[in-house]
Amino acid sequence: MHIISLPPSNEIGIEKMGVWDKINMDGCGYLLSLGKPMMPLKRIFIELPPHAKYNGIEFSAGERIEIKGTYHIIPSPEIILPSSIEKTEELHEEWERNYLNAYSSDKPYPGKIGKVIGFFTKGDKNYVIVDVYPFQYHPLSQKLFYYKHIDVKICYTNMLPKTKRGGESYDYIIITSKNLYDAITSTDFIEWKSSLGYKIKIVNVTDDLISEQEGKDLAQKIRNFLRNYYEIWGIKYVLIVGDYTTVPMRYCYPYGEVPTDAYYADLSFSDEKSWDSDGDGRYGEYGEDNPDFKAEVYVGRIPTNNIEKIKYTLNKIVRFEKDSGEWKNAALHAGAILFFENQDNSEYPFVDGARGLNAIEEDFMDGWNVSHYSEQEGIMPSLYKWNALNEEAFTNDWRNGKYAIVNWEGHGAPSGVSRLIWEWDDGDGVPESGSEIRQPSFFNTYSNVDDDYPSIVFAVSCNVGRPEPDEYGNLGIKMLTDPTFGCGVAVLSATRGAAVSAEFPPYSGAEGFCYYFNKYIIEKNASVGEALYEGKFEVHSKYGWEHYLEYQNLFDYNLYGDPSMKLLLNLPNVEIIEPDNYIYAFGFKLLPFFKPLIFGKVIVEARASSDTYKIEFYIDDNLKYVDETPPYQWTWKEFAFGKHEIKVVAYSENGKKAEDSIEVLKIL
Template sequence: IFLSIRAFPARYIPAENEVEYVNDMSIEIKYTPPSKPLLTNELYDLLIIAPSEFSDSLQPLVEHKNSWGISTYLATLNEAYSSPGRDEAEKIKYFIKDAIEKWGVKYVMLVGSANKFPIRLSYTYDGEESNFISDLYYADIYDADGKFSSWDTNNNDFFGEYNHNGNTDEMDLYPDVYIGRLACDNSAEVSAVVSKIIYYERSAYGGEWFGKAVLCGGDSHNDDGSVYEGEYTKEHAANYLNEFEITKLYASEGNLDDKSIRQAINDGAGFVDFSGHGNRYSWATHPPGEFNTWIGIDVSDVTLLSNTNEYPVVVLDACSTGNFKYGNCLAWHFVKASDKGAIATFATTALSWGYLGSSCIAGLSGYMDIRLTKHFSQMEKAGEVLANSIDDYLNYHSRMDKADYKTVEEFELFGDPTLQIGGYEGCSLSKPRPGYFYLFNKEVMPTLFGRTFIIGKIEIEAATATDMTKVDFYIDEELRHTAENAPYTWTWDEIAFGKHNIKIVGYKESGGTVENDLDVTIFNI
């Protein structure tokens, strides 16, 4: 249950030049539970929707997610199109709604570029651009009353309107699922990104390189010159990175250029944050007061990187670096780069706005930059980083105008919404999975009430991070097998009836152990 209350204890009356205010408020909340729960089951955590041509390339990711306890369902676009809706995008949104209510889905991954997967254009008019891509449309499933949010409350087929030809749609903008997109054009790109995700989640934990952060900024705006907005934003972002070794590349320090940025990433970094200006293909900023001088990087610099297996999360606080409407963009180029680049990026799909001077972090893109950094530092999953940052924005900014609406709508996660920031530690019992029925070692179907049933023998499998040296397998606290080489498996094939406990214990190369267990009901003669 989520309830948002906005109270305004004061108001100004211009005609009388008076301010009215209250000293205290009393709010009473009455809640009547629904006749039946909204979520009828918790079969799946992650829903992946993709063109059928990508299914084979995505299968290793499905298996990897399942092995780490992220129960995953892969749906084709054709399956999603079976839902009701006025067009393909709305059908997909209704499909996501059904997945939330029937399966308990919490994360949604959209796979495909604008040419491969339908996009929804938002018509939040900022005075410069009439429309832009917003995948928040696919995440904001319900309105403030719990009903389906069409983003077109006036039914004129223009979605997400704010001051568009005098029209404004009613939207609460709060994400109801954690969402991300892999903007792939072909199966080769899918395979490359899937490979990076799997390797990152299995190897990043404890890596020395992950504990490094790179902050890049300069003098963003030609104002009074006393505050260099990009650097000012990075200084405040750094307050959330106390556990990281920080490299600051600032235009005012004279150490910011394309070579220094590439070198810092190649040296290894878990987090890279840019604040400045951008377009589809590049990011840049200015030295203090030199607003005809540009310093930055573009897609060619990503191609020149050599940070194999050390992939940072990247924030691009700049205009349009995530605009994939017409094809490739800098944010996606970071992620799709094979064996280099980033593991995920947060970027805007259109022109973004920022305040001048020290107000640059009070709202708009500067505020989002700070919140993304904060939630990243808390090692949340990537989709949660974006959604929680949006929630923060909406909760903090009670009175929003067109620039606020656009800011919230245009930020995009290019990456896996279930990506475990910093990777997984230890090992996970990947087979059998909680809540499934197995018949002679084959996974047949989900069970009712989340119980695990097994008939016949079962091969027990452990998913492990790269620092595991061996795995012990226990049945009812009795050691039955030790596997010293990957893949770490053991076949349980003995007479067994009723309830038993399966436990695995993984031994880390650095010392220490990690345990994982599961209660099962088994019948094997």
């Protein structure tokens, strides 16, 4: 039995937002269902015993407490699909229907206290992913209730451990075809990655390791190969070399068809129990199939069959990783208007693409050199007074500058991205597509850029990563693989339409993916593959929509590039592993909690990379202890009360440093 203890009701923050009330709770995200009350949720990971087989789950709740007063809980924001005015209008109508149905009823919302989201494996540990809902709201009477704790009982069967095969170990797998094998091995890529400590194995799609797997098609055989070997070999990264015809993407069906490589990352269960659990051959159907989106391995792709372009791309990645110049702390941003207020009588709010980029700058890029552009033309320009966005200004800056990261938001197509300008009004005060709104490109496959300092690119745009050929070229593929263009060294982009939230925050949709991707590569020095998959999962966990467009976005965003590539190498890695989200009493770890709750002393432990020579332990930025030998530990015995920050700083032998921090509650 796992008891999820929650903070006392007097620590719950209820923020007034005009006529609405918003519940704020530390460590929680939100249940976001179009038009319905925006209620906190807590996602937890419950470790199963070694070799256990999950059989089921039971939820029960502690005392249900009414919070005094009446509350008008804010509804979940609307969703916008910039690529389709018609679909956006349908989404608005769906929001209105849900809003009227939810707020005219007094049924408790949500109507459940928890549910299983999925499963994942980390190292030799298996986890169940669970959401719990601490509150229930009665919209008509405006009453709000709260559970002091929620009990979760996991049912499982103990199984025999898996048999190890031959002692082989490969943490980096390259999947390709025989005719592309020599293109890979003739570059500096294998030697370089091996020098970083990776154990690499190249597997051709026709090799027995894949061809003898069970599967209805090649994609399923590849996934079954990875499922059978990722734990045994310790696979962390998978690089696919070849386009979607050589190594297939899995076409999924949340709304239309969406090609994705995420199918090869989420390996928890067989297709029959996850990606196609209803057995109809249509993968990834929202509400019918059950991928959990927690990556067991991180996947990237070099999306071309052209041998010279493969060589060029792999060598460019090596060149980028070897370069540790100051330009690695520089970023270029372009934020176009995504939607005008009441555009086409939609009643939607103003959606300025600069809003998400501004949040990234303020939260993660302190001390960086940032050049940024926003829409400065027309009747309704950007709220952010940045440089005026146009193709000449943006591409000249990119070509002549040195930027490790390029983030943009704008309307997308396979061959380019564009702005929205409300040029004139016929007198009704309504921005009207076609007649009053102009949509010029600010970057496309014919733009004048080069690869002198290629960038990690995150495109908050529809279709930039579309894998199928387009008559005007494929922008995401060209940025990575074309030697005459080549401005990207990793491209994070959507294969189909990318949906965004009408409000930001909450950090939902494609903008949320971009925000958390930048957080991971900047603050945590994560690889681009880890940053994409962990960033997507964090958004899904905290701010995911209960809607088919949530699935579409999660399938949509893929990595063209090397999943193990980092912004900067030679930085130590450090992570606080104790205390975790539990209650601790005088050195003993007791029950799961929404954040570490500590009574008395506690052991603080950090895990660090092998090149670390010392770790400093801080409480609220005050140095407390230095440990120079693993395991890196310090016992916090001092009296303290309330919220405090534990921080660790790791130093490597080459003079680099990295840090990690957590917030804890301490009593005594």
